[in-house]
Amino acid sequence: MAKEIKAIKCPQCSSTAKTEIKPEIYRCNNCLTEYFLDNDDITVNYNHNHNTNAQKPILDPKQAKNLITGIVVVVVGIFLINLLINIFTPSNNSGAVISAVAEEQKEKPIPFVEEAITAYTFSKPSTQEPVVMNVIHREYKDSADYQKTGVYLQFYDPVNKKLIKEAKLENEMSGTKFKFRTFSDGNVYVILKDQLYRLDKDGFRLLNAGKNYFSTQPKFEVGIAGVDFDSDDRGDALVVSTNDGKKYYYYPLIQKVYKATTDERARAEWGFKNLLPTGRKKIYHTFSTESSDFPDEKIQLLKVSYLDNGPGPKKLPGSMSWFKDYFAAGGNGFYTSNDPYVKSLFGVYNEASCRILGAKDLTPGRNYFFPKIAYEDDTTLIIQMKGDASENRNYKLQKLNIKNGKIEWTADLPSCCITEQLVKHKNGYIGSLKKDEYTLFDLKGAVVGQFSPVTASHAAPQ
Structure with missing residues (x-):
């Protein structure tokens, strides 16, 4: 009777890879199981080896090189896929992460x-x-x-x-x-x-x-x-x-x-003769105010000269407006509208008590609307005003020549007006236009920055 040809497989892992170690006795090259053949019925008997210390097959150099190359390809592929996802994915996810972090920080108690x-x-x-x-x-x-x-x-x-x-x-x-x-x-x-x-x-x-x-x-x-x-x-x-x-x-x-x-x-x-040795002549500028006695008089930029008593007792001139000075005309203290008067800015009393030497209009004939002295020193005069009488018009800064009143530059203020006089520094001026915020100007009045001490205070290191 003809014999049937059958593939001899490992009874443990079904691998056909084997090595004959004795006649009709084989060792599986895959799992190292030893088995032999019964010729009558091609029965496979096996002895499975559980020795974990048995030497495993060693990859040849070509196989090792291929394995390393494959691992590198997989790693690079994963990196490129993640990079493409980050590039083409909308920024909503990153925004959500930032928001989550910000929310976490926000929840931290302020000490x-x-x-x-x-x-x-x-x-x-x-x-x-x-x-x-x-x-x-x-x-x-x-x-x-x-x-x-x-x-x-x-x-x-x-x-x-x-x-x-x-x-x-x-x-x-x-x-x-x-x-x-x-x-x-x-x-x-x-x-x-x-x-x-x-x-x-x-x-x-x-x-x-x-x-x-x-x-x-x-x-x-x-x-x-x-x-x-x-x-x-x-x-x-x-x-x-x-x-x-x-x-x-x-x-x-x-x-x-x-x-x-x-x-x-x-x-x-009081008076001009009792000055301290440190007293000296000084100049300051002020705007006259509207006059009830002379309503047609324009607001004037006045250059006032006076004797300053330094650290000693003195009374600085305040606001000035043209008025009818009956006392200077020889009145006795009781006046009527029919009595003679002298048109005056200071009056005899203020001239003596404030030691005023005189005043002149620095810009004769010029119209001023809502004016104010923004900064002055011995060499610099900067005023603040509106260009016309409109309430909606923004304020301007203007530097004037301190000797002749000519305009040297004009700059628009970004909002409203300066609440206090400007402070001069080496590169410009600083002043407050609104509460809790300072505006920085260059030497020609252009805005170069803002600063809020309140905001900075919360960020200050402790």
């Missing part, structure tokens, strides 16, 4: 609460760079940080929007009453909780000035109940209340004290 008290701008004397001093009250929520609660001074570079220095005031200085005044010595003085300090503009700190100024006065030995600046037109004067209920006008730079209930100070600030 403190800040309240803006005031801000003050100045030019650093040594470099003439602008500085914004922001004064805040910071209250920490965690009981472990209560000692950090208090008033902080933050000094910013508004050009680069960078915090220069932050300092917490001493506990006894903490409070929310801040007032600033520039005295005739060029220093900025600060009233803080009835104490007098001097701003160190180069060192970015407050120095106690009251200890030196008040300790030298016998009248203040009973103790000081309160300190404040006198009105702006009184110069370097402080109003001091003592613990015994008395009130004084104090000029600390010359150590002179005048009792408030007497006319001592009035006599010291």
